[in-house]
Amino acid sequence: MITKCPVCDSENIEIKKDYRTLIVPLAEPIQQEISVCHCKDCLSDILLDSEPRKAVQNRILERAKESVPALLKRVNESGYSDSRLERALGLAPHTINRWKQGAQVSAAAIALSRFVSILPELTLVAEAGFDESYARAVILKKTVDKIKAVDSSVRSFYLNTNVFKAAGIMAFNNATDDEKTELTSFIQPALMEV
Secondary structure, rough: OOOOOOOOOOOOOEEEEEEEEEEEOOOOOEEEEEEEEEEOOOOOEEHHHHHHHHHHHHHHHHHHHHHHHHHHHHHOOEEEOOHHHHHHHHHOOOOHHHHHOOOOHHHHHHOOOOOOOHHHOOHHHHHOOOOOHHHHHHHHHHHHHHHHHHHOOOEEEEEEEEOOOOEEEEEEOOOOHHHHHHHHHHHOHHHOOO
């Protein structure tokens, strides 16, 4: 048990229990219990002790595993069934269902669930054999579609010639008339998607 401040050697200290919030990606955070030596003279707060690192890592892993069913539900709500995901990703039948039930959820299953919940169109990429140019095109198109759903003034373009490839979006909400003319003249109108 500590009796003096590690900074100024004062005996005017108080040992406090506190909690630190630890972020778990795409899941609820967890609280880690810590002990802090607070010196009333120099006002230092020194971390003395906390839950063992292994125990905290196990709780983070459990929270991540608990998040998998909700992540996979988001994918289903985007229009991708469990069986379609399994076929596209080369998983054994009923693997997704087992993960949703909390069985056999590995670190790889957690990572995969996170990826496809953020970008469900990765399923399309997998179905196309992970072709890189197709992947770029489908992810760009889906991203632009999502942006357009939020902002109807957004226009997109995709230019693909033997010499030059370009893709992008243009927002017109806050643009002046001159800026709009400059943006639209840069991209041939035939290549614009409204």
